[in-house]
Amino acid sequence: MTRAEDAVRTVRDLRARVAAWRDAGETVALVPTMGAIHAGHLSLVALAKAQADRVVASLFVNSLQFGPREDFHAYPRDEANDAAALTAGGSDLLYAPDASEMYPPGFSTKVSVNDLTEDLCGAARPNHFDGVATIVAKLLLQCAPDIAVFGEKDYQQLLVIKRLVRDLNIPVEIAGGAIVREDDGLALSSRNAYLSPEERKIAPVLYQNLCGVAGELEKGSSADDASTAARAKLEASGFRVDYVAVRNPDTLEVLQGQVKDARVLAAVHLGKTRLIDNVPVPLQAR
Ligand code: PAF
Numbered sequence: 001m002t003r004a005e006d007a008v009r010t011v012r013d014l015r016a017r018v019a020a021w022r023d024a025g026e027t028v029a030l031v032p033t034m035g036a037i038h039a040g041h042l043s044l045v046a047l048a049k050a051q052a053d054r055v056v057a058s059l060f061v062n063s064l065q066f067g068p069r070e071d072f073h074a075y076p077r078d079e080a081n082d083a084a085a086l087t088a089g090g091s092d093l094l095y096a097p098d099a100s101e102m103y104p105p106g107f108s109t110k111v112s113v114n115d116l117t118e119d120l121c122g123a124a125r126p127n128h129f130d131g132v133a134t135i136v137a138k139l140l141l142q143c144a145p146d147i148a149v150f151g152e153k154d155y156q157q158l159l160v161i162k163r164l165v166r167d168l169n170i171p172v173e174i175a176g177g178a179i180v181r182e183d184d185g186l187a188l189s190s191r192n193a194y195l196s197p198e199e200r201k202i203a204p205v206l207y208q209n210l211c212g213v214a215g216e217l218e219k220g221s222s223a224d225d226a227s228t229a230a231r232a233k234l235e236a237s238g239f240r241v242d243y244v245a246v247r248n249p250d251t252l253e254v255l256q257g258q259v260k261d262a263r264v265l266a267a268v269h270l271g272k273t274r275l276i277d278n279v280p281v282p283l284q285a286r
Contacts (some may be wrong), residue, residue, distance in 0.1 A: 007094040011142045013064045026053035030145035035059045035188030036076040040180040042089035045151045049090045057091040064133030147173045155278045187277045194273040205237045213264045214283040242267035
C-alpha cells in the first residue's frame with residue numbers, strides 16, 4: 001500500500017522493507033518523483049511494475065536542484081493525493097523522507113556529472129544537475145533497487161543519471177519511460193498546473209515545433225536551419241526560448257548539417273512557466 005500514513009520516512013525503514021522483499025526472493029524497482037503525480041509518473045510506475053516484483057515510489061521535493069529564484073516553495077505538494085494515485089497505479093511502497101532525513105545537519109557532499117551538464121538546461125539552471133545527481137545517488141544507495149525508472153521528458157536528466165550510475169558503478173539498471181502527452185501533444189508535467197488558460201492553449205505549439213524540426217531533418221534540412229526556424233516560430237507564438245537544439249541522442253553532442261539520428265530538445269518560457277520537451281529523429285508515431 002502507498003497511503004500517505006503507510007509511507008516510510010527513514011532510510012532505515014526503507015531498507016528493512018526492501019530487505020524483507022529480497023529475503024522473499026523478490027526484485028525491486030524504484031520510481032523517484034517529486035510528487036504532483038500525473039499520468040506520466042503512473043506510466044513509469046507501470047513500466048517498473050512490468051520489470052520487477054515490487055515498486056517503491058519516492059516522493060521528495062529536492063531543494064538542492066532548484067535555483068534561488070526557482071519554484072521550490074511553490075512546487076505543488078499534496079502527499080495524500082499522490083499516495084492514492086501511486087497506490088492505484090500499482091506502487092507497493094511510498095518512500096517520503098523529510099528534508100532532515102535526506103540532508104541532515106552538516107550534509108556536505110555533492111555529486112557532479114560533468115560534460116553532459118554544461119549546456120541545455122544546465123546553462124539556464126546552474127547547479128540543477130548537481131542537485132539531481134546528488135539526490136538520485138542517495139536514493140539509489142538508500143533503496144538499492146534492481147532497476148530505477150525515469151521519464152524521457154527530462155531527457156538530459158536521464159542521460160546524466162545513466163552516466164552517474166556507470167561512472168560510480170552503482171549496480172542498478174536505469175530505464176527511460178516514454179513521454180506521456182495530452183491529446184493536443186503537450187507533454188505532461190507537474191509544472192503545467194502553473195499555466196493560465198490562455199497559456200495552456202499556446203503550450204502545445206512547443207511539441208508541434210519539435211515535430212516540425214524532426215520532419216525538416218528527415219527531409220534533409222540542416223540541423224542549424226531547422227532549429228533556427230523553430231526558434232523564430234516559437235518566439236512568434238509568444239514563447240521566450242532558452243534553446244532549441246539538435247543533439248546526438250546518446251552524448252548530447254551538437255550535431256550540424258544533415259542528420260538522420262538525433263534528439264531535438266527545447267526549453268521555453270511561457271509567462272512564469274518553464275516548459276521542456278524533446279522528440280527523437282526519426283520521429284516515432286504517437
Ligand atoms: O525528475 C524528477 O522528478 C526529479 O528530478 C527527480 C529525478 C525525482 C530527482 O529529484
